[in-house]
Amino acid sequence: MKILEANNGALTNFEVLDFLRAKGASKDPTRVLAKVAQSEYKVYDYLIDTAARDQTRESINEFLESVKSHDLAKAEILNIINIRPTNIVEIFPIIECCDTRFSDEELTEIVELVKRTLPPPPEDANGAEPTKSNGEEGGEQMETS
Known part of the structure; x- marks a missing residue:
């Protein structure tokens, strides 16, 4: 493999997942036939349970076009995606100095853009989003009285 442009920029989770799929990470259930390193399988296993699984280039491009009117840094856009x-x-x-840069209406608009253009994260078998804790972190719950 030849590196064409070193450190060309940060990648979205979707782009990393797409790259791992292209290498064969999703096609080899035994994990011995494809030329994919064990660490890459771990990254694949993590990303397949995130919103990146259902994202498409079209949905990301639509979000990028929609969010242009807001003054967001590239890193902020990447993290939102x-x-x-x-x-x-x-x-x-995610957004630096969020309360001073944007009004509540603008933030609500950004969140609505996310909901409208980017697919929701996949749900686990219990019907809850895998990124949410569901209160099962092993800690004690506080009693309210």
């Missing part, structure tokens, strides 16, 4: 926030609370840690 990868994390796929579904409410304002989830978008605050």
Whole structure:
């Protein structure tokens, strides 16, 4: 393999997953026939349970076109695509100085763009999103009285 452009930029989770699929990670259930390293299989296993599984180049391009009107950095856009926030609370840690750069209406608009253009994350067997904890972290729950 020849590197054409070293460190050309950051990749979305979808692009990494697409690359691993092209290498054969999704086609070899025994994990011995394809030329995929064990660490790449681990990355594939992680990404297949994220929103990247159902994303397409078209949905990402549609989001990129829609979000151009907002003044977001490339890294912020990349993180929004990868994390796929579904409410304002989830978008605050992604966007630097979020409360001073954007009004609540603008943030709501960005979240609605995400919901409209990017597919939701897959649900696990229990019907809950795998990225959510469902309160099963082994910690104690607080009693409210």
